[in-house]
Amino acid sequence: MNAVEIEAAISDLxxxxxxxAEFPFAFLAAFGNKDTALKRLRTGNNNVSDVPGGVLQRNNIHIAVCAEGSVSQTLKALRVSPATTKAKAKFxxxxxxxxxxxxxxxxGETIACAYPDFPNHFGFLLPLAGISTIKEIxxxxxxxxxxxxxxxxxxxLLRENPDWAKDERRHDMNHFMARLVFCFFAEDTDIFNDEGLFTRTVEQMSERDGSNTHEVLETIFRAMNIKTDERVNAQPCLPVWADRFPYVNGGLFSGSTEVPHFTRMARTYLLHAGNLNWKQINPDIFGSMIQAVADDEERGALGMHYTSVPNILKVLNPLFLDELRAQLAEAGDNERKLLNLRKRMARIRVFDPACGSGNFLVIAYKQMREVEAEINRRLGKTQLGSEIPLTNFRGIELRDFPAEIARLALxxxxxxxxxxxxxxxxxLAEFLPLDAQNWIVCGNALRLDWLSICPPTGTGVKLLADDLFGTPLDQTEIDFANEGGETYICGNPPYVGSKKQATEQKADLEAIFAKRTKNWKSLDYVAGWFMKAADYGTKTNSAAAFVSTNSIxxxxxxxxxxPLIAETKHEITFAHSSFKWANLASHNAGVTVVIVSISVNTGKDRKIFSISEDGSSVVKLVDNINPYLVHGPNTLIEPRTTPISQIPEMSRGNSPTDGGNLLLEQIELPSLYLSDRQVSDFIRPFYGADEVISGVGRFCIWIDDEDIDRALEADTIRDRVQRVRDFRINSTKSATRDAAMRPHRFDERKPVPKSRVLVVPIRSSENRPYLPVGFLEPDTVIANTAFAIVDGPLWAFALIASRLHIIWIGTVCARLELRFSYTNTVGWNTFPVPLLTEQNKADLTACAEAILLAREAHFPATIADLYDPDNMPENLRHAHERNDEVLERIYIGRRFKNDTERLEKLFELYTKMTAAAAKAKPAAKATRGKAN
Structure with a gap:
């Protein structure tokens, strides 16, 4: 369940x-608990409460219904209950x-309220549904x-008016919803000079069955588009009850006043919405939440479209707000400095070219108004109007409804x-009528000219239409003086990986990158915004900061x-290393992101923000930030055929290319009717990525050339080999057809290890704290979905299983979506490891043995089970922490403070090693030449 569904459910309750007797179970059902779980609690099988009237759900909540007047005492009993502690109840x-x-x-946070009012506190209880609590909610x-x-x-309304759901009417429907939002807000904030005027009028003037509700709304909307002094002559004449509504203008109520037809239920929903207290609406978050209302595909995630204010400030503060506050602090009470700052702020433009419903713009505006208000307070002019125009907050949004909501939110x-x-x-005196200027453009940001939407000179074209909420794309520029002002580009552009882009999105990137690089098809969609911002910055006084998936x-x-960004003379000004971008999705869902800021004018100090392992925020001043978001030179990690460090070589496993005929599930073995000798000679354990992680191995037919005649004596093997030949010979690839000459062999085949082998899956989840490295028995055939170190030392296991290595892999290797994609050439061969002494190797070997013993203690638990981040056994976690400590002391003599520090050290070592290798090459050539 999402937050909206939960709120509705507990409001009904x-x-x-x-x-x-029923309350505890109805309460848990409202937070998404399934009937089967509630049934077990009802029967007492899972209810271990030790408080009278209590229901205890493990790892969640201990509830008790009590006698009248004894709520506080019962809460105390729940708090001290041994069962509460033992069951790890959160609430x-x-x-x-x-x-x-x-x-x-x-x-220790508490709530206390009248029972009917507890839905007002549902945000406090959202963690019961696995939803991260957000302060604003x-x-x-x-x-x-x-x-x-x-x-x-x-x-x-769409059910009753299906024609309004069609593409040609969807804009009308969305525009109607924007009008309603404005009316609800205006009637609760005295904008209509009569609290509740809109909802009360609809309730009084419309029929209960909803049959004339559309007519009432059309009349109200028409009234708000007629100036007061023109209403006497309005045709048709306005009824008295509609004449009480003020003139609004701004394009919100211009044009068609047509309203969809209402049912009794639709009228009820309208009145229920109007009866809320819209004075408390938060434009920072409201717009992004109702964004999903108008999108059929997103409505299933209703209530999750939320960008937390603290996360947005991670972008805006270092981009420019911190500097404004610092200038305010430095100005003190100096009138000249305060006036200069105020003048500067009046010329600052904030531009979000993927603005959605305007979160970044709204928060930037509110933060700047806060600084301006403090300036006015120090100047003794608290009644002074604002010099910060809304038109300085520009945006581009692809869909029309969020674009309209963005303007309304501002x-x-x-x-x-x-x-x-x-x-x-x-x-109130200055609010109405609304200004007709349009500063949010509806269009494709990657196809539009940003310079025309946010021109560097600050002078544009006057509007040709009096329509804030419907201005055509070619009439969006505004005539206002902004000479010499700064532009700050920010936002949270859409994340679409290279493999998931629609045809139109590929075409967008092609238009930007095709003339710059032949490899543009491998870029994520968000890369287009970075390139456009860099191009824009070559012609303007600007800086940009975007939230992005860390894949770029x-x-x-x-x-x-x-390198393309660097060609525009832009460098990284500040960055925030990977963190979860919170929303209202259940189970703490949220994409892992970074924040990257680029500018031509980077200044001397760059800033790297990160979150330490204890959860605190860390900021580090550095002289350069490389594209991997690490302090150091702009080094690019290049693939290597051999390890840069003195570590064993790693190779990819075997590729069968067999149509599945050389591979066997364990249950298939008996159906081959082989003798024990044949099984011993021709059947081998087979492990790839899935098998290593799941712990469930398969088998394969493995025939050496000299044994082919003996192997084909088995009819079942001969039949499978024939099917391999048929499969390969019908392939469209010439190399595969050539392999049909050897159908008994894997297409790509390597020697079977004669001792234990270390195995690393190519693909693995990013959620695990460590890479799922396996340690397999001799004579195991490794699949091409994994890499292997054959007959390698156990201390290499300690390296692969370390925090240092997973951080390196997550940074330098390509990703499949967010999952790790391991390679030997980039991941292992480039991994910088200090020269290990024999004692170092012995210590790391002991750590590897401890990890393997900890795993063994939980047999038959698999790697997937053991490395579940929420359920990792303590002894295994401790073994890994000991391994990390031993290894990290080899690097720097102590544990690293966080992943940022780990990466900095790894890049420092890599840079030194590559420089040393480059110097050694000419010397090696000279030596060979002399020997010849």
Whole structure:
């Protein structure tokens, strides 16, 4: 369940008559627990509560229903309950049906409220559904509630008006929803000069069955598009009840006033939405949440489209807000300096070329207004109007509904800031009518000319239409003075990997990159925004910072994209290493991202932001940030055929290319009817990536050339070999057809190891804390989905199983989606390892043995089981931590503080080793020449 569904479910529960016996189970059901889990709790099989009236769900919550007036005492009993501790409950909750109290045990945070009001605190309880708690939602649920109400209304209206769901009417439908949002907000903030005017009018003037609701709304919308002094002559004449609505303008109510037809249920949903307190709406987050309302594909993720303010500030603060605050601090009470800062801020433009519903723009605007308000306070001019125009906050958005919501969110943000810093009276006096200028463009950011949308001179073309919410693309430039101002480009462009791009998206990248590099097809879609920002920066005083999947700073994309960025003279100004970009998805879902800022004017100090292993934020000043987001020179990691360090060689496994005929599941062995001697001679264990991770091996037919006649004496083997020949000879690849001459052999075949072998899967999950390296028995055939070190030392296992190695792999190897994609040439051969002494090797061997023994202690648990990040056994975790400590002391004499420090050391070593290897090559050539 998502946050919107949970809010609706617990609101329904609070509305129903209280049933003491049923409440705990209904409460858990509201948070997404399945009937089977609830059934086990009801029967007592899984309920280990030791409190009367209690229901205890392990690793989640301990609930108790109690006698009237004893809620606080019952909550205390839950807190000290041994069962609460033993079951690792995260929450405790007590209620008597009149009041409700709950506590989050880790933080100690509590809520206490009347029972019917507990849905107002649903954000506090979201972790019960595996949803990461977000402060804005925890403190104020209005945004989620409004999203849910609007979604129900939207779906019902489309059901009743299917023609409005068609492409040609979808814009009309979205525009109608934007009008409603404005009306709900305006009636609760005195913009309409009468609290609740809109909802009350619809309720009073429309029929209960909804039959004339569309007519009432059309009349209201028409009224808000007629100036007050022109209403006397309006045709048709406005009814008295509609004349109470003010003139709004701004294009929001211009054009067609047509409204979809309502049912009784649609009218009810409209009134329910209007009865919320929209004064509390948060434009920082509301827009991105209702964005999904108008998108059929995204509606299933309703309530998850949320970008947390702290994460957005990770972009905006170092991009320019920190500098503004520093200049404010340096100005003190100096009037000249304060006025200069105010003048500078009035010319700053913030440009988000993938703005969605405007989160980045809204937060940037609010933060700048906060600085401006402090300037005015120090100048003693708190009633002074703002000099920061909304038109300085530019955006591009592909879809029309988010673009409309972005403009509306900025309008709401401006009004809220005026109320906060100037007072309600002054805010209202200047709010209406709305300005008709359009500063959010609906279009494809990778195809539009950013210089025309956000021109460097600050002077553009005047609008030709009085329509804020429907301006054609070629009429978006605004006439305003901004000479000498700065432009800050920011945002969270769409993440689409190279393999998942639609035809149109490939064409977008081709238009940008095809003349620059032949390898552009390997780039992620987000790379287009970085290149466009770099091109824009060659002609403007600008800096850019984007949130991106970390793939653009890993593997082959580094060598494709970043040299092109460097050609424009842009360098990385600051970066934030990988972290989870939070949303309201369940189970803490969120993509792993980085933040990268580029500029021509980088200054002397660059900043690398990271999160330490204890969760605290770390910032490091450096003189250069390379494309891998590491302090050091702009080194590109190139593939190598041999290891750069003194470590054993690693090779890829065997490729059968057999149509599945040389491979066997264990249950298939008996069907071959082979003798024990034949099994011993021609059947080998077969392990690839899946087998190593799952622990379930397969077998393969393995025939040496000299044994082919004897092997083919077995009819079942001869039949399979014939099918291999048929499969290969029908291939479209000439090399495979050639291999049909040797159908008894794997297509790519290497010697079978005669001693134990280390195996590393090519593909593995990024969620595991360590790479899933296997240690297999002799005579095992390794598949081409894995790499192997044959007859290698056990200390090499310790290297592969280390935190240092997985961090290196995650940085320099290409990714398949987010999963690790291991290679020997880039991942292993480039891995820089200091010269190991015999004692070092002995210590690492002992660490490897400890890891293997810890695994063995949990037999038959597989690598997939053992390295589940949430369920990794403590003894195995400790063995790995000991291995990391031993290895890292070899590198720097202590544990590394975090992954950023690990990478810096690895890149430092790699740079030294490659420099040394480059110097050695000419000497080696000279020696050979002399010997000849």
């Amino acid at each position: 609070a509305f129903q008559s209280f049933d003491a 405790i909750l007590a209620t008597d049906g009149l009041t409700l109290e709950a506590e989050e045990l880790i933080s 925890k403190d104020n649920p209005i945004d989620v509630r409004a999203t849910g109400r609007l979604n129900k209304l939207y779906v019902e 309008i709401i943000a401006e009004f809220q800031c005026d109320v906060l810093y100037r007072g309600q009276k002054d805010a 700073c890993q593997g082959q994309q580094v060598s494709i994209l970043w």
